[in-house]
Amino acid sequence: MRAVRFHERSGSDALTVEEVDEPSPAPGQILVDVEAAGVNRVDAVFAEGGFSEVYPHSRLQPPRLPHIPGSDFAGTVEAVGDGVRRFDVGDRVFGAGLGAKFPGTYAEKVAAPVSNVAHLPDGVSFESGAAIGHAGVTAWHSLVHHADVEPGDYCLVHGGSGGVGHVAVQLAAALGSRVVATAGSAEAREVIRELGAVDALDYAQSHDDLRESILDATEGGVDVILDYHLDDYFELDIEVSNLNGQVVVVEGGETGIDHQHLRLALWKDLTIQAAGMFNIPDMSAALTRLGRLLEDESLTVEIDRRFDLDEASEAQKAVENESYVGKLVIVP
Ligand SMILES: NC(=O)c1ccc[n+]([C@@H]2O[C@H](COP(=O)([O-])OP(=O)(O)OC[C@H]3O[C@@H](n4cnc5c(N)ncnc54)[C@H](OP(=O)(O)O)[C@@H]3O)[C@@H](O)[C@H]2O)c1
Numbered sequence: 221m222r223a224v225r226f227h228e229r230s231g232s233d234a235l236t237v238e239e240v241d242e243p244s245p246a247p248g249q250i251l252v253d254v255e256a257a258g259v260n261r262v263d264a265v266f267a268e269g270g271f272s273e274v275y276p277h278s279r280l281q282p283p284r285l286p287h288i289p290g291s292d293f294a295g296t297v298e299a300v301g302d303g304v305r306r307f308d309v310g311d312r313v314f315g316a317g318l319g320a321k322f323p324g325t326y327a328e329k330v331a332a333p334v335s336n337v338a339h340l341p342d343g344v345s346f347e348s349g350a351a352i353g354h355a356g357v358t359a360w361h362s363l364v365h366h367a368d369v370e371p372g373d374y375c376l377v378h379g380g381s382g383g384v385g386h387v388a389v390q391l392a393a394a395l396g397s398r399v400v401a402t403a404g405s406a407e408a409r410e411v412i413r414e415l416g417a418v419d420a421l422d423y424a425q426s427h428d429d430l431r432e433s434i435l436d437a438t439e440g441g442v443d444v445i446l447d448y449h450l451d452d453y454f455e456l457d458i459e460v461s462n463l464n465g466q467v468v469v470v471e472g473g474e475t476g477i478d479h480q481h482l483r484l485a486l487w488k489d490l491t492i493q494a495a496g497m498f499n500i501p502d503m504s505a506a507l508t509r510l511g512r513l514l515e516d517e518s519l520t521v522e523i524d525r526r527f528d529l530d531e532a533s534e535a536q537k538a539v540e541n542e543s544y545v546g547k548l549v550i551v552p
Pocket residue numbers: 260261262354355358378379380381382383384385402403404405408423448449452469470471495496497498539542543544546
């Protein structure tokens with residue numbers, strides 16, 4: 221089969237398409253004929269060495285080389301391993317969380333543990349299934365599992381036009397919260413409003429102006445914040461939070477946080493929670509729920525562009541360097 225691989229940990233430039241042996245499903249795994257693969261920032265991190273080099277205390281070890289990248293996929297089950305009861309040959313499926321411990325999805329076929337897979341409803345395209353995985357599970361893990369968003373809550377999503385952000389906006393709105401999100405362009409802010417945000421704000425304004433805009437838009441305070449620029453926004457998050465507010469962090473940046481921030485947070489009894497989707501032992505329940513939300517159109521996933529397998533390096537660099545709304549997918 222054709223697959224994208226890297227032989228050295230030197231980032232997105234190292235991705236090449238090669239002819240490799242087809243995987244065979246181990247016990248508890250299924251073999252999937254891949255129709256589409258989602259592209260994520262994390263795939264670039266793994267191509268640079270995996271979390272254990274970028275974050276030395278992570279549990280994730282760098283993948284053995286050569287390695288196939290790619291977290292997300294959708295396709296059709298071609299074979300099932302021993303002990304698999306939930307899936308049959310021919311089922312439409314989608315999944316997430318590969319490309320770290322397991323070989324990834326930038327390939328014509330992938331072997332996936334059933335804990336990382338759900339059935340793809342008939343009305344949902346393979347591309348949508350492939351695009352939702354990593355972003356959707358992260359948004360779910362953050363807003364439902366960690367923050368337990370309630371109807372009526374004010375929810376702030378920093379960067380609401382990104383892969384995670386645009387799903388988080390819709391999920392928080394579907395849960396009944398009033399969502400305010402930020403984005404860098406007027407077009408992206410328009411899309412965010414169409415996706416259900418009560419307001420969309422320009423993140424490029426000064427922090428003082430942004431704080432005032434958030435407080436105006438939220439009747440004076442936010443209950444739940446999803447942050448992936450903690451180095452930029454932690455102080456702002458504390459300032460705009462309501463008493464007993466929650467800040468869920470999915471990425472932190474490298475500098476700018478010190479113990480004084482926790483000292484400030486105690487005045488509001490804030491809960492600060494770090495969420496890592498690769499720590500979820502079984503993603504299938506969240507994936508199943510996301511699939512149903514896609515099916516009944518409570519959730520859409522914006523697909524900005526499609527790439528061939530040969531263009532994986534270009535796709536990966538676009539995720540790292542370009543601005544667009546939603547997700548990119550590779551179609552093998
Ligand atoms: N912890 C986890 O398990 C987990 C899982 C998934 C993702 N993540 C992390 O979460 C982050 C988002 O992932 P993603 O897949 O959604 O990435 P993405 O699709 O590239 O989205 C990034 C978003 O950040 C916005 N942005 C850039 N600079 C900003 C700023 N100064 N203030 C506010 N927003 C800003 C971008 O908006 P513009 O395009 O308008 O600049 C874009 O909407 C990444 O850092 C990723 O590593 C963590």
